[in-house]
Amino acid sequence: MGLITTGERTIVRAPEPTGSTQDSWVTSRLDFLVNWARSSSMWPMPFGTACCAIEFMATAASRYDLARFGMERLSFSPRQADVLICAGRVPYKLAPVLRRIYQQMPQPKWVISMGACASSGGMFDNYAVVQGIDTIIPVDVYVPGCPPRPEALMYAILMLHKKVQTERLRDGARHTEIEPDPQSHLYIPPSRIDELSEPFGNSVHQTRSAP
């Protein structure tokens, strides 16, 4: 196989082809092999709601070519997806849909929050838009930008690869399903959500409506 054969970090070694069946074996860490397989073919579930989805399409197209990362097979069914890429703003009306799609994805699963709106609500600090999808579902990588360029999304994908490659099979806490509170339907405390959704930047000084 000869995956990495530099210096002392020889992890997978192909045996010399001597013809003897005794020699046909390789050694590796199971973690490495599993993580290598997972990170090399992450099927994305595109959840495109706005202009970020256009950039996502550009990333998937021939010039930037997501196929290099084994991601050209967009999984439009959450049942076969590994990574949810939320590209665009999510209104409150769409929040239960996004959570349901996330819950329908099988473990292990990861989430990329693409763009300012998905990550924080962006410029839409109003009654209709969720202030960051991390208030609905756990997020692994945030991509800044409005919208982010394809390079930024690819950088996020490579960051996610790094994250996947450091995972250990024995670490069972990594991939536990979120269990929202049955009363409030939230998976993190309400005070934390209010803190996450605080206005920032210029919107602190926005004009309040007249009484």
Add this chain to the structure above:
Amino acid sequence: MTRPLPSYPSTRPGSAREAAGEPAPITPHHVAHRGGAENPSVAALRERFGAAIVRAHVMWGETTVIVAADAIHDVIAFLRDEPAHAYNYLVDVTAVEYRDAEQPMELVWHLRSLPWQRFLRLKVEIPKGEPLVAPSITDLYASADWLERECFDMFGVTFTGHPDLRRILMWDTYREGHPLRKDFPLRGRFSRSEQLTQALSIDTVGRYSMTELTIAEAFDDLPADMRERLAERRAAELARSMRTLDAGDDA
């Protein structure tokens, strides 16, 4: 149920204008802010409805007519049904609220006449504090259905006679009010966690089901030729599936 459009001589864009010998509209240059040629339909409205036509003005070349609230349905029906006006396209139904306390709230109807190539804006003024009620025009234009639902959702205007007046943009159980009203705070009335709790409590399967997209319920209302086409296609599908079944039996 929506009344069908009357039979105009022709609904081809510009046909009535050509028959009357009026010149084709050109892209205007240097349009005055106020003043200019009034839409010819306004004179007819004044003649027909008298005092119910409160006033009319032209701004940026577009005519706006302010109509008394109780006459608006008759005015729109007149404009739609008379071949001399033939406003056969309802562009928009919306409302405007101004920040000033003395400015009344305005309900707005945008009408376009394709045969005459004319545009007319109708307004009804409702003073602040009075109930926001207007007659529905879903009996004249089927497209008014969703437009009036949106106006109800965003402004809280009740359209009497609407067959199914409920929210359209916000969800059915939205409890914070009508977002485009001036007394509505931009970020909503509830805290973010409370807003999220209410949004996430919606039953997605019940709300977003494929049955909403089916045309089976609307089958009887479809035009005859479309019904025939659908019936033919269904018969062909049935025949094909029967053949497949037969082939399976033979095997």
